[in-house]
Amino acid sequence: MIALGVESTADNLGIGIVTSGKQVLANVLDVHVPEEGGIHPREAARHHSDEMGNAIRLALDTAGVSVDDIDIIAFAQGPGLGPCLRTGATSARALAAYLGKPLVGVNHCVAHVEVGRMATGAVDPLTLYVSGGNTIVSGYESGRYRIFGETLDIAIGNCLDTFAREAGLEYPGGPDIERMAAHGETLIPLPYSVKGMDLSYSGLLTAVTGELRTGNHRVEDLCFSLQETAYAMLGEVTERALAHTGKPELLLTGGVAANKRLGSMVKDIAHEHGAEPHIVPIRLAADNGAMIAWTGIIAYEAGHVTPLDESHVNPSWRMDQVEIPWRD
Amino acid sequence: MERLIAKGAEADLVLMEWNGLTALAKRRNPKKYRHPELDRRMRKTRTKIEADIIHRAKLNGVPTPLLYQVDPEEAVIVMEYVDGVKVRDAVDEMTEADRRQLFKRIGVYAGRLHGAGVIHGDLTTSNIMKRGERLVFIDFGLAEVSVEVEKRGVDLNLMDRMLTSTHYRHREELLAVFLEGYREALGAEANDAVTRMEEVAKRGRYIEKN
Numbered sequence: 001m002i003a004l005g006v007e008s009t010a011d012n013l014g015i016g017i018v019t020s021g022k023q024v025l026a027n028v029l030d031v032h033v034p035e036e037g038g039i040h041p042r043e044a045a046r047h048h049s050d051e052m053g054n055a056i057r058l059a060l061d062t063a064g065v066s067v068d069d070i071d072i073i074a075f076a077q078g079p080g081l082g083p084c085l086r087t088g089a090t091s092a093r094a095l096a097a098y099l100g101k102p103l104v105g106v107n108h109c110v111a112h113v114e115v116g117r118m119a120t121g122a123v124d125p126l127t128l129y130v131s132g133g134n135t136i137v138s139g140y141e142s143g144r145y146r147i148f149g150e151t152l153d154i155a156i157g158n159c160l161d162t163f164a165r166e167a168g169l170e171y172p173g174g175p176d177i178e179r180m181a182a183h184g185e186t187l188i189p190l191p192y193s194v195k196g197m198d199l200s201y202s203g204l205l206t207a208v209t210g211e212l213r214t215g216n217h218r219v220e221d222l223c224f225s226l227q228e229t230a231y232a233m234l235g236e237v238t239e240r241a242l243a244h245t246g247k248p249e250l251l252l253t254g255g256v257a258a259n260k261r262l263g264s265m266v267k268d269i270a271h272e273h274g275a276e277p278h279i280v281p282i283r284l285a286a287d288n289g290a291m292i293a294w295t296g297i298i299a300y301e302a303g304h305v306t307p308l309d310e311s312h313v314n315p316s317w318r319m320d321q322v323e324i325p326w327r328d
Numbered sequence: 329m330e331r332l333i334a335k336g337a338e339a340d341l342v343l344m345e346w347n348g349l350t351a352l353a354k355r356r357n358p359k360k361y362r363h364p365e366l367d368r369r370m371r372k373t374r375t376k377i378e379a380d381i382i383h384r385a386k387l388n389g390v391p392t393p394l395l396y397q398v399d400p401e402e403a404v405i406v407m408e409y410v411d412g413v414k415v416r417d418a419v420d421e422m423t424e425a426d427r428r429q430l431f432k433r434i435g436v437y438a439g440r441l442h443g444a445g446v447i448h449g450d451l452t453t454s455n456i457m458k459r460g461e462r463l464v465f466i467d468f469g470l471a472e473v474s475v476e477v478e479k480r481g482v483d484l485n486l487m488d489r490m491l492t493s494t495h496y497r498h499r500e501e502l503l504a505v506f507l508e509g510y511r512e513a514l515g516a517e518a519n520d521a522v523t524r525m526e527e528v529a530k531r532g533r534y535i536e537k538n
Contacts, residue, residue: 141493142496146493147493148493152482152528152531153531187363187365187366189369192366192370194470195449195450195470195482195486196449196450196451196452196470196486196489197489198482198486198489228362228363228366229366232361232362232363232366235359235361235362236337239337239359240337240338242337243335243336243337244337244454264361265361268360268361269361272360273335
């Protein structure tokens with residue numbers, strides 16, 4: 001079976017073509033880069049709408065398949081930015097109707113976990129999913145991906161991006177902050193906010209931005225301190241959830257999974273608890289179409305199809321609301 | 329005589345003999361993944377706050393372990409060894425009546441704790457021990473002194489999250505009796521905290537907002 005997956009939850013437009021034999025035939029990515037500031041949902045949606053046709057054509061060419069070879073159309077139904085989600089959903093519906101193929105709506109966060117399992121071979125991991133829009137520690141339990149910890153306000157990636165913008169660094173902020181942090185020496189005290197297994201990044205962002213504005217610190221030291229504090233918080237909640245669930249594997253995914261410092265922390269924590277660490281390669285860890293296509297396949301094979309009248313997007317669709325019959 | 333009995337996320341728990349008593353040493357070992365300075369600061373501060381708050385809770389009628397000795401530099405607390413089971417592991421084997429009674433008591437203690445100006449910080453069923461009829465609140469490692477409605481709400485939300493993720497079969501009934509006990513102990517102040525708990529839950533990512 002071959003699936004085409006449409007990912008358009010935020011600034012990334014992704015079209016993936018994947019087989020039920022776990023082959024990623026194409027994983028086209030077209031990123032909307034705002035001229036200034038952060039993501040504007042309407043402008044990102046316009047970008048996705050403008051580029052959709054090209055991206056689908058490029059994906060088919062790369063995969064070397066024709067539209068008739070596609071068996072199902074999968075799309076990210078939520079969570080995400082409404083206008084962006086609707087653009088992807090509209091294209092997916094049109095494709096499915098035109099080709100007469102089944103439509104499969106997929107939860108974006110579940111897709112991150114599923115493609116991570118596919119890519120790394122992890123079987124039953126605790127997952128740390130960190131990106132511009134999400135910060136979630138989850139694990140499978142009785143038919144669902146249960147959320148053990150998550151941010152109470154903004155996502156880690158949002159915190160990094162906003163600080164980077166204030167400091168005049170590149171967007172997205174993670175890579176530049178990591179480069180600057182490598183030259184940091186002094187650990188500036190910043191608020192560390194962990195509530196059980198949940199965390200909060202808004203206070204940290206306010207504090208580090210305030211320290212930046214005082215002009216008393218090197219930006220390298222601020223990046224270093226921000227990174228050490230923000231990732232130590234992730235490390236702590238991950239370690240708590242790992243101790244709590246006793247999961248045998250620890251999976252790191254999402255766009256922020258590209259960070260080497262966070263990767264090394266995850267490995268240390270996994271080893272400390274006798275778990276096997278898995279870090280998802282960035283092309284499949286960041287938002288992409290292949291993860292939607294792959295999750296579409298396993299959901300479809302488990303009997304899930306999304307009728308047109310139930311294909312409306314859900315910008316606030318939590319991953320723990322999704323039944324996961326294929327894991328039983 | 330020393331025996332490692334639990335390796336938590338936060339600390340190692342070591343069973344030892346202390347002046348002829350069987351005692352539990354809670355050791356916050358250095359975390360390799362954390363920056364050494366951040367690590368040292370966190371372990372020292374958390375050790376002192378934890379010991380202080382265990383005592384404060386006890387003075388306000390919340391059962392906590394007896395403290396024998398505290399060493400902030402080494403980040404060690406030596407305390408009474410509570411030989412029991414975690415409430416988390418006891419719930420599924422209890423009768424419905426016992427379960428309801430248990431969670432009502434837990435609610436009363438949570439109310440007393442908040443009334444005493446203590447926020448537990450990790451109010452989950454993994455951190456309440458049960459031995460026969462005796463309940464003991466443990467692990468005040470993330471606790472803080474505060475009467476802020478926000479922090480009370482977050483504390484209650486943690487318990488609700490635990491019920492939702494781990495005791496999902498009984499979540500509705502257990503939350504109801506827990507809050508009943510909580511209101512009983514905290515009185516009129518409880519309303520704001522419970523309302524805030526609901527707000528905190530909605531503030532999380534991707535909650536269906538009705």
